[in-house]
Structure formats: structure tokens, C-alpha cells
Amino acid sequence: MLSRVADSIYWMARYVERAENLSRLLLSTQDLLLDAGAEGVDEAQFWQPLLATTGDEDAYFGLHKKVKGKDVTDFLALRSDNPNSMLNSIRAARENARTVRDQISDEIWESLNSLRLFVESAEGKAMHRTQSAAFYERVLRGSYEFQGVADSTTPRGEIWYFLRVGTCLERADKVSRLLDTCSGLSLEMPPSPKARPLRWAALLRSCSAWHAFQTKCSKQDPAKIIEYLLLDETFPRSIAYCVAEAEGALQALCAGAGIQGMPPLLRHVGRLRADLAYTTVEEVLAIGLHEYIDALQTRLNQIGEAIFQTFVLHADLTLPAEEPVPEVVSIPGAYHAHADEDAQIQQQQQQQ
Amino acid sequence: MSSLFNDYQPESFFDEVFSQTRKARTHYGAMLDSVGSLTPSEYSARQKAVDAAFLRQGVTFTVYGDDQGTERIFPFDLMPRIIPQREWETVEAGLIQRITALNLFLNDVYHGQKIINDKAVPAELVLSASHYRPEFRGIKVPHGIYIHICGTDLVRDGKGDYYVLEDNGRCPSGASYMLENRNAMKRAFPGLLQSLPVRPVDAYGSMLRETLAHLAPDSVLDPVIVVLTPGIYNSAYFEHCYLAKQMGVPIVEGRDLIIRNDRVFMRTTKGLEQVHVIYRRIDDDFLDPQVFRKDSLLGVPGIINAYRKGNVALANSIGTGVADDKAVYALVPKMIKYYLDQDPILPNVPTHLGVEPKECEYILDNLDKLVVKAVNESGGYGMLMGPHASKKERAEFGERIKKNPRNYIAQPVLQLSRHPVFVDDHFEGRHIDLRPYVLCGDRVRVVPGGLTRVALKKGSLVVNSSQGGGSKDTWVLWDDPLDTPAETSPAA
Structure with missing residues (x-):
């Protein structure tokens, strides 16, 4: 298998898992807040740990002054300027799938492509606004579908093992x-009225x-x-x-x-x-x-x-050179949020 | 015949389906019965199902100049274009004749240049082509074949005669849409495909693989073949991936390849693996930053040395662009005469060369009647549609021609044939062309079908996808319906 393909499959699996974990985290935090709501607690103390979990506090505070539920959920779910948002994770998973489309089953490809079409759609965005829980559940189901078809359509060879490694490490x-x-x-469990x-x-x-x-x-x-x-x-x-x-x-x-x-x-x-x-x-x-x-x-x-x-x-x-080796332009690897613009332009310049 | 075609008007054009008197052509009879029996909303529903499937499956191209990486489906019109067998036989023979002559010409230009020495074609015209690569003269390519995959553009004029518009001997695209369009038709009109003797196109992948395997050195029993793509941002990336999958070979980017000891290897999880044949979808200029453009990020440093030494084969070969030059295109009939001693089966569109002073004068005097094209542009760019252009545009183009006459050719505006296309809730005529695919390996084979491109904009003559074009499936028939008169009359 091409090294780049291996790297892309590994990262495809990681990004799907990342989106899934983020969905569940947002969902459980919302539920927690509903349970705690009656106890009159400060909303920020529930949302702040989410930013810490994803390691994006600096990026968030670059955009917002205060920790507010709506801002945090938008930031983590759909902001395209947050490289680790759910949207960008699903995009990256799908872009990596696209680069290895000839290697993976059509079912894997279509599951990720459909998930990406959903989160980018007006319908998806509206759903996030009005019934965010349903939105997160849809993303969770998309991840389950990916894992299910990956499990049932991938031969137990290199592709499968790179998928497993990516999923498990993430x-x-x-x-x-x-x-x-x-x-x-x-570590004590006090019968406190506080939400802890x-x-x-x-x-x-x-x-x-x-x-x-x-x-x-x-x-x-x-x-x-x-x-x-x-x-x-x-x-x-x-x-x-x-x-x-x-x-x-x-x-x-x-x-x-x-x-x-x-x-x-x-x-x-x-x-x-x-x-x-x-x-x-x-x-x-x-x-x-x-x-x-x-x-x-x-x-x-x-x-x-x-x-x-x-x-x-x-x-x-693995193969020693007899003569000087030409300089390496770039090392093959998976797709991550930011593409090299120069390469992008050259890719588009090719005659059809 | 049903309501769907009741108001259809062929107007003054050559219509593929109906004669001037609105009689259906025989080979369309069965289809008109089937498609015509649908209501507009039934037809529309099938069209929408196909569009949704294309989107879900990612049968898309990337829209440039959009940082969201928007992908669109290539607009597809469900009603197929049908080519009867007798007509196809002529097209096929003409294409085989043409690619044979083109390959003999390229081999000659890059070796002895007999055709030039014999003054059968003007030396300056050929040698001044910007894609001519003198540094590759004398380099042997496998079996002397330069163009392995050709996507010739054919058009029909107001009388229905076929003409060659362009040869496209570099990296012609679109074959994947030909295959996907057929798959879509199988789902949308299964019964119709079953009832008509339509020739299948799905062998294209295996034919392409055989064509490429033919280029490997004889000593290699099981050659490693790859598709080299510029990457996912290229608008044809879907096609590169699709064809690799059809052939069962890896798709690679330049950075996946590395040169050791003048041989090409791909980087795999198990170490380096040698590659013997590359179906490259990258232009010559970007292939090797050590030889061509130094700033290329897509190429493989050192690959040209490996190619020169015969350690790797490229399809298509380097330097085929000289035959794509639109001024050199005008010489193809002479090539056919010179190498094969035959007359062209498929004629060229009459072409005036800017480089000939008298013809240049004619071009400048008749800008309002002609299509002017820059010799190295494609995709509908760099051209002037004289009759549709404003005075100012014509004057500007005239200046450009005067400055660099070698760079321009002109042709009369052909009234391209039309085909019914579904618009909102009814059919309207739109201009079309045809791009069949020709493969040149141990023999020349033409896929029975091709990509019918449609100028979706009303009245437009430009079919390129970059200019708002769409496509249709193309059905070549095994045999022609003989039991009916040449034209059947539509019911009132």
C-alpha cells in the first residue's frame, strides 16, 4: 500500500472518531446543564472544560470574550475557522477518504460523503440551531454507520489495521x-446541591x-x-x-x-x-x-x-541509491485542515 | 407520440432526433415511445434521482476559485443520444485512420522529420508549435506510439455531416463520465436499454489497462501501472480515481514517487516498489522540476531521465502537444495523405491559418463571420465567436491576431447539430458535440460510445463543462432497425 494511502486511512479514522467524541461531549454537556439548571449554576463552568478538552481555548478567546453556551457549541460544532470543529473534522475525514477512494469500499466512501453533505447543508445548519441534540445524534449515527460498514466491508489486511489504529489512538x-x-x-461524592x-x-x-x-x-x-x-x-x-x-x-x-x-x-x-x-x-x-x-x-x-x-x-x-538522489519535493501524507495553496493552484492549472 | 415532444421544434438546425418536417428518425423510434410516454413530472423525478445519486456518490468536479471546495455534479441530461451502426462504422474508421496518421507524424517529427524534409507540411509551422519539444528528438518511445489515449471532438454541421473539431492528444478527460452516465441510464431506463441493441462501454477500464500494459518492457511479466494525478484539487480528480479503480491500479501523486538509479519507485508501507507504466494526468510542463518548470510541486524530480532511459513509460508520451496545436491540426489531412496515401474519412473543419499572410487578411476582414481560436487553448478559452461578439471585442481580438498571427486560426461558424434536452418540464433543442475515446496499444480501438457534450445555454455553441456545458449518454447500436422506413411519422 502507498505510504500516503496508509497515512490518509489512519487520519480518516481519527477524524471520524474526533467528530463522534465531540458530538457526544456536546450532547452530554447539554444534558448535564439541563439537570443542573434548576440549581442556579454558572453556565460558563460547564462550557469552559469543553474548550480545555479540545485544546482550543486560545482560538476561542480570539473570537469571543466570554464563555457562552451558544458561542462554545457553535465554535466546536460548525465554525469553519476552528480547525478542530466537528465540521472540519468531518470535512477532513471525507477529504482523506476522497484521496483513497480507490482503496476503500464504496459503502465507506458514501457514508462519509453523505455525512459531510449533511453537516454542510442548510438543513444541517438549521437543525443545529433549532434542535442541536438531533444534530449531534445524526453525527453520532454517521460515525456508527462508518464504523459498521468499515467493519463489514473491509478485508482484514493493511487497510483494516490502519483504520483500527487510527480509531483506537484517537x-x-x-x-x-x-x-x-x-x-x-x-473524589468524594458529597450529596451537595451543587452540580459537581x-x-x-x-x-x-x-x-x-x-x-x-x-x-x-x-x-x-x-x-x-x-x-x-x-x-x-x-x-x-x-x-x-x-x-x-x-x-x-x-x-x-x-x-x-x-x-x-x-x-x-x-x-x-x-x-x-x-x-x-x-x-x-x-x-x-x-x-x-x-x-x-x-x-x-x-x-x-x-x-x-x-x-x-x-x-x-x-x-x-529501503533501496540504497547508486547516484546522488534528487531532492525530495514533499513528503506524502494525509489531508489536514489547511491545504498548500501553491500546490492547489498548480493542480487546477492542468490542461483537460 | 406523447405530449413530452408535442411542442418540440427542430427549427432550422440539423436535429439528431427529428427531421426538418418533425419526423422521428428511425433509430430513435423505440426511445421516443418509451420516454415520450412519461409525464413531465415522472421524467423530472427520474432526472432528480440520478442527480442525487451522483452527488451522494461524489461523481463531481471541483469548482475553482471557491475556497469552500465546492463540488458540483456535471449536469447530465437523461435522454440519450443514439448513433446508428452504419453511421458509427464511418466514425470509427475515420478515428482509426486519424490516430494512425497522428502517431506516424509524431514519431516522424521526433525522429527523421521526413514529412518536413519532403515539404509535405511547412517546417516553420510545425517546429514553431509551442508544445514541440526538440530536446526529445531521437528518444525512443515504446512501439513508436505517442498518443495512447485520444479524445477526439467531433461535430455535425447543418447537413448532419461529421467533422473533426479537435484531436486532444495530451490528457483528454471525460471517459469516467461516459461510464457513469451509462450506469445512471441503467438505473433510470432499465427496460429501454434492454430492448435496444446498445453496445456496452464498460470494457473501457480493461481496455485502458491493456493499452498501458502494452507499453511496459517485454522483460517485465507483471508490470506495475499507476495513474498519476495532480491531486484532489484538480477538477478531474474524480475521473483519475475512477479510472484507477476501474483498472485496479494505484492512483499516485508526484510526492508518492521517488527516483532511484534512474528508475521510478512508489513509496509504500513495505518500502519502495518499482513502477513501469504511468498514465499521467499532469501536463508535460509540470512533470519534472529538474527539466521543465522548476516551481512544479506536482512532479517527480528525475522522472524524465528515467523516461529517456526507457525505464518507465508515460502515457501519453511527452511532446504530443505539437499535434494539438490548432494550426498543426489543419495539416492532419496532409498527414493522412503523406503517411497512409488515403483521403480523410472524417474531414477537418475548414481552417484559416493566421500565419499565412493572405489567410490572415481574410480572417481580419471576416471577424464577424468566423470563430477565431488561439492555437494552444482548450476548454472554450481564448476564442472569439465572431457573430456573437461586440464590435469592440472583435477589434481587440483583431489587434491580438495582428500582433501574433501564428497564435491564431479561424473557422467558419458551424451550425452544430442539436438534440432535445429536458428544460424545466419540456424538451428544447440544444447544440451538441461528441467525444469518443480512442485507445492505441497493440491495435487501435474505439470505445463504441463516448461523451456527448451539450451546450445547455440556449443558442450557445460552446459545449465545454467549464463554460456551462453538460453531457448525455451516447448509445451506439449493434445493428440498425431495418424493418421500418427511414423515417417514421409522429402521431398527430
């Missing part, structure tokens, strides 16, 4: 950010974990919730589960590429998987949830970089 990263928003909260205890329930909901957690633990103890989302080995959105899945897919990819021995990529992912398997929640809390997650995110990024090194950059070294 999910692990997003769940870790969600956990981090609660790292400042007390609701935050833990909202956290579970934003990870689609509420029901699964309820069946496992009868009591909503914050430490148990942290343990579940971070270390559980059976729940498909827990970080430990996602990292183990990613490791399996990366092992298959390395074996398929004929990579000998233990490359740095497999060392990074294997070590993280083992740490998550043998760490207890008490150890995490002793280190501090925020500190632990900080380190975790660095290690997830390291894995992402190692994937690029191994499957995109490594190719050039």
Missing part, C-alpha cells in the same frame, strides 16, 4: 482528555460508558469511574482496551511489512499497554490524575509519530 486520546476535565474535582457530582455521571455518558459502568459497579464512586475509563480491559472505550487493540493492529502491520525484530514503534505501544495492564487506580491517584494523563498523552503522541516514521518515512531508506 479514542484513547479523547477519553484521556475527558478524564482530565474531572481531574480537579473532589453530576459531572461524574456526565463523564460516563460522554464516553458511552454509563450503562456499562452501572452494570459493573452499583455505586458511582469517582475512583471506580476513573479506574473503569482508564484501566478496564473489557470496555471498548477504555484507554487500556484501546491501547491493547492498537498494539494488536500495529503488530500485524509490522509483520506484514516484513519488519524484523522489535522496532521502536512496537516497543512504545507494548510498554504502554503493559503499564496500563499492571497499574492500579490507587497508583494513578497517588501520582495525580492530571499528571498521569499528561504523561499518557505524551506517550500516545510518541506512538503516532512512530507510525509515521515506520510506514511513511522509512520507505525511502
